[in-house]
Amino acid sequence: MRLLFPPNPIKTSPTTFFNLQFPSRALSLLRSFSVRRLPPESSMAIPPSKSAKPSVDIEVGLARRFWIKFNRESVFAMYSPFCVCLASGNLNIKTFRHYIAQDFHFLKAFAQAYELAEGCADDDDAKITITKLRRDVLSELKMHDSVVQDWGLDLAKECSINSATVKYTNFLLATASGKVEGVKAPGKLATPFEKTKVAAYTLGAMTPCMRLYSFLGKEFKALLDPNDVCHPYRKWIDNYSSESFEESAMQTEELLDKLSVSLTGEELDIIEKLYHQAMKLELDFFLAQPLIQPTVIPLIKEHNPAEDQLMIFSDFDLTCTTVDSSAILAEIAIVTAPKSDQSQPENQIARMSSADLRNTWDLLSSQYTEEYEQCIESILPAEQVEFNYENLHKALEKLSEFEKRANDRVIESGVLKGLNLEDIKKAGEHLILHTGCASFFQNVVKNENLNTNVHILSYCWCGDLIRSAFSSGGLKELNVHANEFTFRESISTGEIVKKVESPIDKVKAFSDILTNSRNKKKNLTVYIGDSVGDLLCLLGADIGIVIGSSSSLRRVGKRFGVLFVPLFPGLVKKQKEYTEGSSSIWKGLTGTLYTVSSWAEVHAFILGS
Template identity: 40%
Template sequence: MNLSTQANTGLAKSFWASCKREAYASLYHPFVVALAAGTLPKQTFQRYMAQDAYFLEAFKNAYQLAMETTTDEEAKAIIESLQRDVQEELNLHSSIMQSLDATDQNCFEPNMATTAYCDFLLATATGSNEAQKFGSTSAQIITAMTPCMRLYAFLGQELKKHVDHVADHPYQEWIDTYSAAEFEAAASKIEQLLDKLTATLTGKHEIAFLESLYLQAMNLEVDFFGAQLLGPVLVPFLKCQPAPESYILLASDFDSTCTISDSCPILADLTVQTARKSHGGRSVGESGASLLKKRWDDLVMQYMDEYEDVLKRSLVKKDNGSVNALSAENLQEFLKEMSNFEQKANARVEEAAVLKGLSLASIQEAGKSMPLREGCSDFFKRLESGEVLVDTCILSVCWSKTFIEAVLEKGEVRIPNINANELVFEGRISTGAIIKNVETALDKQRHFVQLLDNLKPTQDVLSIYVGDSLTDLLCLIRADLGIVLGDSSALKQVYGPKMAPLFMKAILLEQANMRGRQQPTGYVFTVSSWYEVEAFLLGPARNRPLYI
């Protein structure tokens, strides 16, 4: 799953991209997971459909008010078309309810979440909230309505991918409705209308206000799912663990897992910058910097060539030359070979003395300029808040623990247990040598197992590992829950048959909970964002902004 959008494509896609956290909170909501798994009680679904039908009537009325606040004839025609789409959706609701033998739903009361959402639409449409600062406009009304359409298209398409193979799914018609090309077209239509209505906006305060409307609508969607009554559930995952019997350990890689890129190029570039400013010692001025840069380029080229060579030799079958994922018995052997390769690469870096001359202060400053991945800081802050009791640690092959500490400090992330390497310093200047603590996949596995062994004598331990590369694979497999962040082609080559989306794990948990199905073993689960990790493990954030 990827909610990323290209720049300069209009406010609709920009607003949607800024609401990844709320989108994943909706996808991993217990109600949506139970619906996807087919375990949602029929009566719960019927009540939800009745609430949704009530809301859709308000949605249809909001379109009418949007038509009345614009003089653009083309916009009016689009809104009228969208209004007809809502009526078709209401007709489908009736059809689904009939197929479920639902009783008369006219004798129901809207719950608080439904009422809040309808009141929000009405307030936006009539200017009785903060919209009055700017004057009620069709742009504001459509902004408040667009998230519903885009979110349901997103949910429908995600559910379709994961449950389309399930025979006799009780809610297949609902999934088909919102995953259909026709609904995607309607969602795109309202997004295009939003872009059209806001094309001439330049005031940053008004644009910020529109974005706040969009976010509030997304939060009201999360609340809408939260208002549906459910039985026992197993998501959010960490909040459904027995306590205090279970001890929870979450370990994470650092480079390209917590951060948007690897630390090696940052430190390499820092040495070149330092050499350029130097007036003595190892290098002087531009010529010394150029020589150092060439030395780095040669090391990187050698590393990449040897990495690809090790990978290909291990994965290509000798009989037909085809690429094959490794069998379980060959995986440890392959990672031993990769570990030997990593150790030799680090030895070459030391021998070349390319990390010599860095000051502690410059490393810390470079760390503070390294961005964390979107959602990483939010996730670890929630763990630190005590919302659930989890011990966290970092296992990283990064050359500098000092660099890691600076990155985390800048992101306001506090993880005191950091297992990584460190540069050797004389005074406050690096010598080029490395204190080697975690160089390889085998080293990470050793540290991870040691952490678990230190805890297990006293109580049961639930272990979670988050990583992104081959050096994380043994820990990912060893953990009770291994989460792969990103899209590593090497990991797919080595372990692809046992990699599955994390949302599938949520569905399998729900099915095991309700139907007693056995969980598959040996799998690791993929995500595209820390917000997805947060949604599965912790659920919606408590401090979400709600209403205007």
């Protein structure tokens, strides 16, 4: 189990800390704690923890803020089967021809939209920038002519427009014509300022497309072998990863920022909605490209519920959550503890004072942090070795013994006595999960076309906290394997029913679940985790996905020969090798783990869009 203490315990009084407007004191506790920065690393008992993802800098421009806010759609576009195949170089030529024909309609709509925006702008510099951007689009259309010649395309035959292309081009031209809800058409606008608003709205609908193509071009370019001149789509990649295209994307964003300066909050909300809608329509465009070849993505594409079973396992603390559950439990214990001058009712479980409790937590935390680092150093080979699962398992047995001793000290200290079950459940209900985590699990368990089994394996002291966190999002179907508090009349006794305390406990639970689930169906296992405690499970699964950036996980893994591969490049590599009728390309115990930076990547890879 993990034990994480806040580096600077909250100093406010219980009355201030727990706002009485909430049904439970734990709710406001959680809200107060959730914005605090935690240390950068987390492990089992009292490691420092990865900090919560920082909020967007308010000084960042409007276009950049929107790009960050709607990052999910850009990830899903990159992970679309079309883009994975294009990046790999084995995209079927018929699909590429169809795409080029559709993109031709996109570019014509862009040129027309820029022309309409230029007529609405009342600033000479803005007009000059828009004119330049329109010329860039016309140059891009010429690039299409070059591609057409290279591939022998006949646009007269290839130009039938599909519904996804129609939806975006109609949306863009309607916006550029002022046909936005609550906005007058340009011909009816009374003032130059009202026209400028339409120009801003138009840029709001165009900017995400420019930024997305620049993003994809650079991502694909980074995967090209400089010596490989045979990649059939290198010219496309070179164009969208070029400095000139990046310059056009930046100019579009800067122009959007400039045109939006004088707009009201309500008008900025309109631009945000237009930006998001454009991103979604662009994603639909990539997904609509017809594929006539086998692909490695999404993982469930060939899933047959009658024959297959998808087993998904996940850690909880900092894999799913933005703060460690032990930190929440520690805060509840400290804040709800009696003051030193308060008398305690005889019929209640005796608790130490808040001051003594804080001091005890600090001592336990310091001791754990020092000994944890020493333990990690003691299990590392002097030099990097070849991957051997059994050797790694043996090394982590020593870490497991240390973790159990640390947890025994916590129990013996009495710091967990007196926590109210209602406070714990309320804290769980309002525990902040990483963006996209809950929606991923919701899509898994509610997909009637999937035969899935989902398990949460956690060192959390109190399984009730986890169950509350997921049940608030309608995810009661998840199987939770964690430790449990013991309660007397809903008040914790300070004891723990120990079920999953260490890396060895966790991998045993993982193995037992797989053994008990064996049937005639074909199992495919995925494990998602973030720390050293997850390492054995990550490697034992068919697919191990590391989320976050735990330095201790990578240090231990690399020293024991584990290879960490970013998921998208890994998929592109597998797509290059993938052919019709290939046997399963996923199997465990290979020593390779895949890294992601968000749950959007996990979702896009496993489920698709």
